[in-house]
Amino acid sequence: MVTIKDIAAKCGVSVSTVSKALNGYSDVGKDTVERIRSLAHEMGYQPNGQARALKTNRTYNLGLLYYIKYGLGTGMSQAYFSEILNAFRAKAESYGYDITFISKNIGSSNRSFLEHCHYRCVDGIAIICAQFEDEEVQELLRSDLPCVTIDYVHPRASAILSNNQQGMRLLVARAYQLGHRRIAFIHGTPHTPVTNERIRGYREGLQSVGLPFAQEYLIQADFNDMDLCAQKAQQLMRLSQPPTCILCPDDYSAMGALRRLRQLGYSVPESVSICGFDGITLSQIVSPTLTTIRQDTQTMGALCAERLIKRIELGNQQKSMPLSDRMHIPVQFLEGETLGKCRL
Amino acid sequence: MVTIKDIAAKCGVSVSTVSKALNGYSDVGKDTVERIRSLAHEMGYQPNGQARALKTNRTYNLGLLYYIKYGLGTGMSQAYFSEILNAFRAKAESYGYDITFISKNIGSSNRSFLEHCHYRCVDGIAIICAQFEDEEVQELLRSDLPCVTIDYVHPRASAILSNNQQGMRLLVARAYQLGHRRIAFIHGTPHTPVTNERIRGYREGLQSVGLPFAQEYLIQADFNDMDLCAQKAQQLMRLSQPPTCILCPDDYSAMGALRRLRQLGYSVPESVSICGFDGITLSQIVSPTLTTIRQDTQTMGALCAERLIKRIELGNQQKSMPLSDRMHIPVQFLEGETLGKCRL
DNA sequence: CGGCGATGTCCTTTATTGTTACCATAAAAC
């Protein structure tokens, strides 16, 4: 590999001059800069990121926490998070940052997430998909590494979420408009910011159309657990007053409920309507297409990168940067075939 | 951050002793090692990867070429490749390697893939999902960076592919068994190793059951292009002797064909059967479930990592390491609902 | 049994990796 030393030798100047010329310092002669630059290009010079990082203490590397819950739902929640990841990556790269996956126990060396971050000297970390109840994730959040989270809120990080309340209100409003009066909500993992917001939105939605809130129509399940949601949907239909419309925690769960109810002889949406949440590409490909809420993963991922880089570059002068902040990204109602006119 | 210097000072020994103690060299006293180790642990020491890399010229970082073709099929081919990616990542991490996405034009600095690799000093590169006709990808392959490819063959890299021939033979055999005598094949991107192997497998399959090969039943399309495949399927059905079974290049394409043919009034599989390829999770969730070939993405990804690391660690003594090699991973037939008994 | 070199253990010193930061310095300009 060609280094600045080689360039210096060939150019007849010192290494510091080369360094300064390549980094755009003003105290180098104009023609010298020209000579050095063209020679560097000609020799195919690439700076050594490691050496630069060692000296400047900046790697232009972003840590990424992105791991799927084992067992349950493997390969399911993929679509939603991988869309966010792609948008995140694209934006980060446009700012000159690379991405490193952060994991624990790398090479059996029992490194925690935070230790891994230190080892790789990442400038900051984005937590896009993780189990927040994990102590190691909490340790990461408590650390002084700049941090941005998706779908989670923490006092020391920037948070990016969809406007979940709005999403639920939209679903309830549309269902009401189609004549539904018994609208149930099977919600995702309890006690998470996302679920809390969704429940609030659901109740607000009911309230704004004048429907009463019924505890029996609010059921707990999980995210991306098709079978669990299917089971809960089935349970709902056994009520003496079964709902005419069921809102699910996500598109996969909705597909699970849909399949189960059809197997049980219910026709969708004729005898019962079903809605998803997320609006993954797939939801509009399957038949019937899902009525769902499209989360703007593109914006979420991009914003996540921007916020993180902002936190990094504003650095430790913590004046202009709040310790924590929360952004809600607008969502969009997607009309599909699983929510129909209420026939009762 | 705590460095070996700090440990050395606190421990009353020199930095090199600390370095040696932590790296398991034999010429350090047993109790000294003990003292240093426990102190390092206590102080929360983590080695600085950058500094280590600078000196040893090894980063334990693997470059990953993984970018989706723009426009067409975005978010579609995801499932297959992201399964491979996950397996790759898991295996690489178990060997102590991290992963860095490689891209061009990072931060508008117009770096090529190879330059990006040099900048980050990756030890090797895995090309999991890329456009191989891209000159920059070829440059990467020509370089002396250890390299492993998925679904592509190059004289200077290890290649991992599914046993595509076997897959096609299995499909043809099963279709024949169900009474089909007019079996068409809409193939993926032409002149790629995968397509070539598939076509060969298709022809072998026909031959082994004694069916003639008909040029009009071999149609060119693309991978993961639902609309194109749908259009080609429609075209096939307009033949005077339309096929009774259509084999598609991948699951998404199959779903496209399925949807289109149903829209046109054909019932699947009653009046025409359809098969996919890949066996993504989704294919077994949708209704009807797809008859398809499951590619063993788990093994492919894991093997990809292992081969790459082997190439790296055997290093430049190129005796035991062939310049190029090719591995074919067995596939599995997945019985679904889209391939049925032939009713003609 | 004492002296000498050989060997081995344990640790330190010094050099090196590629880069940038900081300070010094020489020449030119004012």
Added chain:
DNA sequence: GTTTTATGGTAACAATAAAGGACATCGCCG
């Protein structure tokens, strides 16, 4: 003579590699 402009020298950065030094132990011979 002072300022400006352009350049060079050197010391970090955190770690490892190579070489070497201090000291103890051992074997062998006179």
